[in-house]
Amino acid sequence: MQTPLLPQAPQTADYTANLNSDVFGANLFTGNFARAGATQFNPDYLVAVGDRIHLRLWGGFTFENVVTVDPQGNIFLPQVGPVKVMGAANKNLQEQVEAAVRRVFRANVYSYASLAAAQPVRIFVGGNVMRPGLYNGTSMDSLLNYLDQAGGIDPERGSFLTVQVKRGSTVRASFNLYDFLLKGQLPLLQLSDGDVIFVPAIANRVSVKGLVNNAKRFEFKSDKATVAKLMQLAKPQAQATHVRIARNTGTVKNTEYYPLEQANALMLQNGDELEFTADKKPGTISVRVEGEHMNPQEYVVPYGTRLGSLMQTIETLPDSEPESIQLFRQSVKQRQKEMLVTSLRSLETALLTARSGSSEEARLRKEEADLTLQWVERAKQIEPTGQVQIAQAQQRNSMLLENGDVIRIPRKDGLVLVSGEVLFPNAVAFDGQLSLKDYIDRAGGFTQTADAARVVVARRDGAFEQVDTSKLFDATRIKAGDQVLVLPKVDEKKRQFWKDITQIMYQIAIGAKVVFGL
Template sequence: MPNSLLRRLNLALAGGLLASACGLAQGTTPTGSPSPAAALTPVAAQAVHHQANAQSDVFGAQLFTGAFANAGATPFNPDYLIATGDTVQVRLWGAFSFDAPLTVDPQGNIFLPHVGPVQVRGTRNAELQERIETAVRRTFRTNVSSYASLAAAQPVRVFVSGNVNRPGLYGGTSMDSLLHYLDQAGGIDPARGSFLAVQVKRGNAVRASFNLYDFLTRGRMPLLQLADGDVIFVPPRQGTVRVSGLAQNARRFEFANDGAAPTVASLAELAKPMAQATHVRVVRNTGTVRNTEYYPLSEAAGVTLQSGDELEFTADKKPGTITVRVEGEHTSPQEYVLPYGTRLGALLGQIQLTPDAEAQSVQLFRQSVRQRQKEMLETSLRSLEAALLTARSGSSDEARLRKDEAELTLQWVDRARRVEPLGQVVIAQSGQREDMLLENGDVLRIPRKDGLVLVSGEVLFPNAVAYEPGLSLQDYIGRAGGYTQTADNSRVVIARRDGSFEQTDIRRLNAGLAVRPGDQVLVLPKVDEKRRQFWKDMTQIIYQIAVSAKIVFGL
């Protein structure tokens, strides 16, 4: 199987696995069949869920990517209450020396030599030192100093239930955070679980409820001491609104269904619109018909939202100025900040050319043109790729030949995708050049009269040849060593400095096609139509690359 095709199949399988992981419920798919993650080992399934969380558009899902599952217990929580099974490190020095870890027994005591049992269960971590010191002084009034610290909290096993990816019983310590246990369970299911009201239950009582948005937006995470058998329960997700466009947090946000409908202002606090955003588009979830509302940000603060609505922050204003860069043979500034709507003639009138400048071959490079050239090349490559992957064979021998051909051609397609077009606009021959509107980011290049002709592509010695008026196109190719064995000498492209192109073939080499100083001669490679089923498509793409990028892309 071709390497490129194998990579695509692997990506498709991985994408399907992650998509299924996002919608898992108790290890099954929405249709009730076993999910792919259910068949994996616990560690592998956890990794699948963590990767799916990292790619989710739900605000808060990125919390559960393994960072909290691998973290250790909080080293010091001043409000932690010492419990049975905890380990306390006690050191005595002076007239009497002692240094050992002591475990809190079922009666809640630790036993100190010559002091006896000391009740520590229920003592705040911040008050542990004072409790031990008081007990020691009752026996050793002088010459004995003491120091005590919590060495290790008791191990506990906590149930994680509700709308999480992998409900179960997970181990840790009583000092581990709520996020540690949720992360071990694969995190909150982005499609079903709520981030606003995560509950910690002990028996039938709800000990605490956590809003994870407070942690994400304000850094607030109350520390809660968990005990063996506690239950972390994630209730069903509440209302949601999706935010896109010019926002730092373009995510899907949850809001509480408590009667207070969210507004654009409350969502903006979470989404953080960018400075250039001026308007907001609200697409209402009204069933089969989707209604759109459009507001300036100054008027949208009080607009109420409903579950399923979509917000898009946009920039709806015309730019006041544009920036154009001028390169090459001139003595003027290289960066021009011009009013929006400035035409090319107005800029050319401000440029002072050097004596060596070739004014008739002014070059314009535009980002939008470059993008369109890239898109057209990608369309051609996708068409060729689809034809390769769907071609049928009439026999086993033909199938083997097709396989070899497809493998080589797909490798060629991958290399062709990395070609970057120049985005050059042909303006030198336009009679309306002076009236052309400039765009932000345009680059104007004034070439220099160098008197050279560049010959490249399928020639033996690609090189720059000094221009001579009496030489023909065939002469310049001959001075570059002549054609290679893979050259298509019936397809020669001359790239003019002004961005225009001329193509010729062997029957026209002596038909008066002039070569000018600064031209680039591109000899295209030959595609063997007997061996390549898709030679016409490949020939067209080779020519397209030569025109847009001024390079010869061989096989």
């Protein structure tokens, strides 16, 4: 027998919205405070009507029970009578009960008193919260507990800076929840039955993005707030140097741009949009040199250093192959990845919007689409190498280096790697007398799923050559260190989108030097 699922609290949707909100502080209210009530009494807690107290007397007279503070603020002890405890601090409760017992029993009777449970209370939560209403708890529960039960502060309307607790027409306290979020400060306030937690409307708000740790929308109290005070909340990153402010002036937005040194003098206005940026050239960049050389592997060079000036300082080893120098660049890798993702997204769109002329064709198209979409998901995991072809470039030495570049000086290689749609993908010893066909034959020849007319020869320096084996098979010159990639065949009779798939296979083979079959 299956256990029936418990119904979800009506606040569940509110908690999800709070978690996904870009308003600073909204993620406070996701149900964690509502689920966990108070676990212990603090020493300054004041005993209130309805609290339960565990009493124990022993010695010449024995008594043990849990008693409730009555509406007059008393507890009743046998042989002693009513004892006034309302308003007594928790830390003084034992002393107060003991003094009452001593007035009747001069000796040989000992007492112990401790709070057992706080008064059950009902608290009104109103104003700009997600679900205003009357909520149950105890006088020990925190303000956050009742706000959480109400679904939290409405991120679009409510103020996190001036949450009020009212008793009748009197405001007992006002809370700034930013102090709790940023400093861990939340003053304790003992609530009583019928108290009102009221969330006023938000007054001013700005949005922050860019080089900050807290890219959120922030609230501020007055028109005297500055960018410097906002920075204490947004926490700009170390590389941030300037701030761009788009002023909300109606239909037209005015953009201002300032260095962060002026942050104390920059006043915030309601609706401003701020973006923190890094507006300076880096003083140095880091470049890694790998492979066959005698020098250090990591170089910190001035911004604007060119490849030629760095290579002049590199002493290569005798077995190196400097004419096939390789450059791997992060920005190129990112662009290769973006182009691949764009091609795959285009293929997905075509698959999902293809039309069919009959129900049988529709069934076949659906099967084809399901298989191809699985292939697309696997293809998205392919990571390009980011290699730049520089070995044969005439202006190679004048190329500017970028931070994070990796220069690899390869070792002379006596192998040719044959992979993809061959029977035995393998590394074959280089022989200048062998042709491309010979290398493929030594790897077992083409598989049945190989596209014999589509072979890519990837050179060590990043260049590649697409070979139509039916025309240029014997004319292609293979060098030591080359990689032969035999692409799979895409049956154009069965695949409606065979041209798109073939193009993406080429893209992966060139960018990542792997064969990815369907």
